Amino acid sequence: MFTISQLFNYIQSDLGNIITYTIEHAQLVGLAILIAIIIGVPLGIYLTTNEELAETILQIASIFITIPSIALFGIMIPILSNIGQGIGFLPALIALVLYSQLPIIRNTYTAINNVDPNIRDAAKGIGMTNFQRLIKVEIPIGMPLIMAGVRTATVLNIGIGAIAAFIGSGGLGVLINSGISRGNTNMVMTGAIFVSILALIADFLLKWIQKKATPKGIQ
Structure with a gap:
């Protein structure tokens, strides 16, 4: 009992x-989110210049996020087995990067698109180039929404990362998986509790980063 x-x-x-x-879990999710940001934020910004491509990319990203995690891990195994990485860290990392794309791309795209045109015109009027306007005006204004996408992706991946233990990625999912196999409720509960704690800590830290990165007049 x-x-x-x-x-x-x-x-x-x-x-x-x-x-x-817990450290293994944080490393897997942290690296996946970092890679997802490097891919997703520039892509989301670029899509604001191409509406037709934006619709296609967002639909593709939506498809990835609807694939059950076990199924996606299963797809990765035969593909990556060709390079001797069918199970373990790499397939889990790739899957988490794919799951992260929709919230990051969509929020970045929406954030940049929703910048007030009058603010853009003012930036042009003082002689800013497109790149300067993006870095100094549009991204700072859109930072709360961009970071909201990153926070959503992070919390989502912390949960999905637990399932990745089934393909040998390590992390807190090992406790849950082993607990289920052994009928040990304490192991299952411990894994679930620490996954939740990790998600809360990650969300708190990202919220703090968001606050620091957002200009005070926009907060």
């Missing part, structure tokens, strides 16, 4: 492994 005291006893007895799994 499951009790809170048993749960705390288990966490205390296996704290070293739990911390190791």
Whole structure:
């Protein structure tokens, strides 16, 4: 029978492994989000200049996010087996990057598109180039919405990252997977609790970064 005291006893007895799994989980999700930002933000900005391409890319990104994670991991296995990486960190990383694209691209695209045309005209009037206007005006104004997409993608990936343990990626999903296999409720609950804690910490940190990166007059 499951009790809170048993749960705390288990966490205390296996704290070293739990911390190791938490670090693995954070590294997987952190790297995936970093790569997703490097791809998604510039792509979202570019799509504001090509409406037809924007519709196509957003539809493709929407398709990726609707694929069940287990199915996507399963697709990765035979593809990456050709380079000896069918299971483990790499397929999980690629899958998480793909899952991150929709919120990041969509929010970046929307943020830049929604900048007041009068502000753009004012920036042009003082002699700013297109690149200067983007860096100094449009991105700062759109930062809250862009960061909202990053936060959504991060929290989503922390949850999906737990499922990636089924293909050997490590992380907190190992506890959940092992707990289910052994019928150990304490392991399952510990994995779920630490996934939730990690998601809350990540969202708090990204919210703090968003506040620091957004000009005070826009907050």
